[in-house]
Amino acid sequence: MGPWGVTYPAYLTPDDDTGIGSWTEEQFSIALREGRYKGIKTTRQLLPPMPWDMYSHMTDQETKAIYAYLKSIKPIDNLVPNPVPPTHAMN
Numbered sequence: 724m725g726p727w728g729v730t731y732p733a734y735l736t737p738d739d740d741t742g743i744g745s746w747t748e749e750q751f752s753i754a755l756r757e758g759r760y761k762g763i764k765t766t767r768q769l770l771p772p773m774p775w776d777m778y779s780h781m782t783d784q785e786t787k788a789i790y791a792y793l794k795s796i797k798p799i800d801n802l803v804p805n806p807v808p809p810t811h812a813m814n
């Protein structure tokens with residue numbers, strides 16, 4: 724929780740529905756380095772504390788290595804809640 728409300732960290736196993744199973748390597752790198760939800764350039768900016776601003780310095784090799792590792796682990800179905808804006812979070 725912070726001034727932005729309440730956020731829940733992304734679930735990053737390669738599950739098709741709730742994880743990064745259907746994401747391309749390109750999407751993963753956009754999420755990580757440009758802070759875009761689902762790695763699509765036109766979606767909302769990812770909220771704190773996801774440190775994407777710092778990750779903007781990652782190289783292609785680094786984002787590809789993280790993507791390859793995450794795609795290699797067991798997919799688990801786990802839906803993470805949507806962020807809650809501050810007005811609701813403070814109730």
Ligand code: HEM
Nearest residue numbers: 730731732733754759760761762769770771772773774806
């Ligand atoms: C190499 C390390 C990390 C990777 C690969 C990573 C990856 C990601 C990705 C791909 C998303 C977007 C998920 C989506 O769009 O559905 C995300 C969101 C998020 N991450 Fe990270 N992350 C990392 C480190 C961190 C750290 C260190 C924190 C907090 C201390 C964090 C907190 C969050 C939060 C709260 C969100 C959700 C933000 C929102 O809903 O707007 N992440 N992360």
